[in-house]
Amino acid sequence: MADFFSEEIIINILRRLPVKVLLRCTSVCRSWYILITSPEFISSHLNFAADSKKRTPFLLLRRLVRNSEQYDLYSDNESFARISTFEFPFRSINSCFTIVGCCNGLLCLSDDRVYYMHTVILWNPCIKKSVLLPKPNLIYSSYGSFMQTLGFGFDPIASDYKVIRITYVDCGRGLPLVELYRLSTGVWQDLSFLAFEYVIYNRSRQACVNGATHWIARSTDCYDLIVLFDMCGEVFREMMLPLSLVDNESMRSKDLGVYKESLAVIVWSVSGPQPGFCVWVMNEYGVESSWTKHFSIDLHEFGREYVRPLWIRKQGEIITVWQDGRLIAYDHNGGEVKDLGVHGSRCEDYRRSVHVDGYMKSLVLLEKGSCFSDAVTRIKLPALQTDDCDSSYGSDCEHSSESDYKHGHGSYGGLFVRQ
Known part of the structure; x- marks a missing residue:
C-alpha cells in the first residue's frame, strides 16, 4: 500500500479508524507498527477524534x-x-x-x-x-x-x-x-x-x-x-x-x-x-x-x-x-x-x-x-478482600499492622483527617 500512497495519505486514513482496528493494523507490517505507535500519530489520532463532530x-x-x-x-x-x-x-x-x-x-x-x-x-x-x-x-x-x-x-x-x-x-x-x-x-x-x-x-x-x-x-x-x-x-x-x-x-x-x-x-x-x-x-x-x-x-x-x-x-x-x-x-x-x-x-x-x-x-x-503491558498485575499487590455488603475484612494483608495504613473519617475544620 505504501507503494501507491504517500505517508501523509496513509496517516490521514489511519487516524480516522477506531482504536480496536488500529491495534490490529500494527500487525500488518513493521512500518505500520512504527507509525501507529509513534507519539506523533497517537497525538494526531487523539486530536482528530476530539475535533470530530460525528464522534x-x-x-x-x-x-x-x-x-x-x-x-x-x-x-x-x-x-x-x-x-x-x-x-x-x-x-x-x-x-x-x-x-x-x-x-x-x-x-x-x-x-x-x-x-x-x-x-x-x-x-x-x-x-x-x-x-x-x-x-x-x-x-x-x-x-x-x-x-x-x-x-x-x-x-x-x-x-x-x-x-x-x-x-x-x-x-x-x-x-x-x-x-x-x-x-x-x-x-x-x-x-x-x-x-x-x-x-x-x-x-x-x-x-x-x-x-x-x-x-x-x-x-x-x-x-x-x-x-x-x-x-x-x-x-x-x-x-x-x-x-x-x-x-x-x-x-x-x-x-x-x-x-x-x-x-x-x-x-x-x-x-x-x-x-x-x-x-x-x-x-x-x-x-x-x-x-x-x-x-x-x-x-x-x-x-x-x-x-x-x-x-x-x-x-x-x-x-x-x-x-x-x-x-x-x-x-x-x-x-x-x-x-x-x-x-x-x-x-x-x-x-x-x-x-x-x-x-x-x-x-x-x-x-x-x-x-x-500489565505493568501492575505483574507485581504482587496486597489484597484485603471485602464483600459487597456484609463480609468482614480478610487477614491476608502483607503489612505488619492494619492501623499503620487505615485512616479514619474525623474532621478538621470540616476536612478529612487521616488518623
Missing part, C-alpha cells in the same frame, strides 16, 4: 459487582446503551480504587479509599496498558499519619500527563508537601516551594477545564473557594465560588463538574429543611461574575430516595445514584425522571463505588512498548 460521546461507569470493580462504557445519548466492558486487572487492598480523574482515555487510579498503599496507576483500558507510579516522597513509614489529595491532567504544550499530590501532616496544620509526577520523566518532583496555603476538602472531586485541575478547598480565612493547578504553568491559582456558596454549611455538599466544557458546581443536600441540589455554571472561564445558577431540583419530588448527583450530561440531564443502587437521570428542562437500567445494591460500599465520567477512546501509552 460518539461515551460515559465510563465504574461500580462494584460481586466484590470486583466493573468498568462499563456507555453511549452518552438517548439510548444510554452499553458499548463494552473493560477487563479490570488490578488488585486493591480496599474495596475499590479511587478514580482520581480521566483524561484522553487515560484513568488515574489511587488505592487510598480506606488504607493508604501509595499505589497510583495510569491505565488505558482500551489498549490494556498501564503504568505503576513510583512511591512518592512522603509515605507513612517516613512521616507517620497524613492526608492527601491527588489531581490528574494533561499538559497540551509539553504533551505530557501529570499527577499532582498535595500531602498534609500534623492534622492539616502548616504548609503541605507538594509533589508532581510527569509521565515523560517517570519521577516525583518536589514543588513544596509553591507554598500551597489551602486545605482541599476530603474526596473533593476534581474537574479538568481549560488545562487545569480544580478542587473545592478551604482558605486560611475560613471560606470556601476553588483552587486550581495549571498543568502547563505548574502553578496554583484560586477562583471564587458564587457568593452564596462561600459559606461552609454542614448540611450542603459541593462537588465540581463539567457542563458543556464549562466549570460547574453541584451543591446538594439529602437532609435538612430543603433537600435537593442545584447546579451553577461559570459561563466564561475565569470570570467570577459569569457564575449562573442553571437549574435546581427539589428532593421532595423523588420521595427522598435520591442519594447524590454523579454527572451532568451535555443535554442537561443529571445522573444520580439512588439509595437502592439504581442510576436515575433527571431532565431539568421537562422534569422527566428516567431509569437508566443500571441497577445495583443498597449497600453503602456499592453506592460509594459508583463513578461516572466522560470518556474518549485513545492510543495513549501505546508508544511505551510491550514492557508496559
Whole structure:
C-alpha cells in the first residue's frame, strides 16, 4: 500500500479508524507498527477524534459487582446503551480504587479509599496498558499519619500527563508537601516551594477545564473557594465560588463538574429543611461574575430516595445514584425522571463505588512498548478482600499492622483527617 500512497495519505486514513482496528493494523507490517505507535500519530489520532463532530460521546461507569470493580462504557445519548466492558486487572487492598480523574482515555487510579498503599496507576483500558507510579516522597513509614489529595491532567504544550499530590501532616496544620509526577520523566518532583496555603476538602472531586485541575478547598480565612493547578504553568491559582456558596454549611455538599466544557458546581443536600441540589455554571472561564445558577431540583419530588448527583450530561440531564443502587437521570428542562437500567445494591460500599465520567477512546501509552503491558498485575499487590455488603475484612494483608495504613473519617475544620 505504501507503494501507491504517500505517508501523509496513509496517516490521514489511519487516524480516522477506531482504536480496536488500529491495534490490529500494527500487525500488518513493521512500518505500520512504527507509525501507529509513534507519539506523533497517537497525538494526531487523539486530536482528530476530539475535533470530530460525528464522534460518539461515551460515559465510563465504574461500580462494584460481586466484590470486583466493573468498568462499563456507555453511549452518552438517548439510548444510554452499553458499548463494552473493560477487563479490570488490578488488585486493591480496599474495596475499590479511587478514580482520581480521566483524561484522553487515560484513568488515574489511587488505592487510598480506606488504607493508604501509595499505589497510583495510569491505565488505558482500551489498549490494556498501564503504568505503576513510583512511591512518592512522603509515605507513612517516613512521616507517620497524613492526608492527601491527588489531581490528574494533561499538559497540551509539553504533551505530557501529570499527577499532582498535595500531602498534609500534623492534622492539616502548616504548609503541605507538594509533589508532581510527569509521565515523560517517570519521577516525583518536589514543588513544596509553591507554598500551597489551602486545605482541599476530603474526596473533593476534581474537574479538568481549560488545562487545569480544580478542587473545592478551604482558605486560611475560613471560606470556601476553588483552587486550581495549571498543568502547563505548574502553578496554583484560586477562583471564587458564587457568593452564596462561600459559606461552609454542614448540611450542603459541593462537588465540581463539567457542563458543556464549562466549570460547574453541584451543591446538594439529602437532609435538612430543603433537600435537593442545584447546579451553577461559570459561563466564561475565569470570570467570577459569569457564575449562573442553571437549574435546581427539589428532593421532595423523588420521595427522598435520591442519594447524590454523579454527572451532568451535555443535554442537561443529571445522573444520580439512588439509595437502592439504581442510576436515575433527571431532565431539568421537562422534569422527566428516567431509569437508566443500571441497577445495583443498597449497600453503602456499592453506592460509594459508583463513578461516572466522560470518556474518549485513545492510543495513549501505546508508544511505551510491550514492557508496559500489565505493568501492575505483574507485581504482587496486597489484597484485603471485602464483600459487597456484609463480609468482614480478610487477614491476608502483607503489612505488619492494619492501623499503620487505615485512616479514619474525623474532621478538621470540616476536612478529612487521616488518623
